[in-house]
Amino acid sequence: MQANSASGIAVSDECKLKFLELKAKRNHRYIIFKIDDKVQRVMVEKVGSHEETYEDFSNSLPDNECRYSVFDYDFTTDENCHKSKIFFIAWSPDTARVRTKMLYASSKDRFKRELDGIQVELQATDPSEMSWDILKSRAL
Secondary structure, three states: OOEOOOOOOEEOHHHHHHHHHHHHHOOEEEEEEEEEOOOOEEEEEEEEEOOOOHHHHHHHOOOOOOEEEEEEEEEEOOOOOEEEEEEEEEEOOOOOOHHHHHHHHHHHHHHHHHOOOOOEEEEEOOHHHHOHHHHHHHHO
16 A cells, blocks of 8 residues: 555545445445545445435435545446446535545545546536436447
8 A cells, every 4th residue: 555645645445445445346336435534544334235226325425524445337328238437436525625636536546546447537516527427428
């Protein structure tokens, strides 16, 4: 585990492990990650089962705290081809503390590099910026 030179934040092995499970086995719908300020490390906060919906996922994001998350978006193309895209969503609501927003912003690229296989990135400050329609349009 290496610390991020920009922010000093490390990434727990569990983050990488859960992401690999989502990517390779498709046994999670989403993962929500949280920076634990006390130990200066990104941790897994919640893992959503494959049966959970996008609504379950978005309801799991706190109203006034930042989070990183990945969401496995399944869709069918116009040619009736089943596909999946892994979204990385950086959740940074306007109501979060400035220091927290800065910490998440400065650690994001380093954390994202640890998760090999992200296909689309979204930055959201409120739920409308990560609506189902936006995911759909970005997936194609």
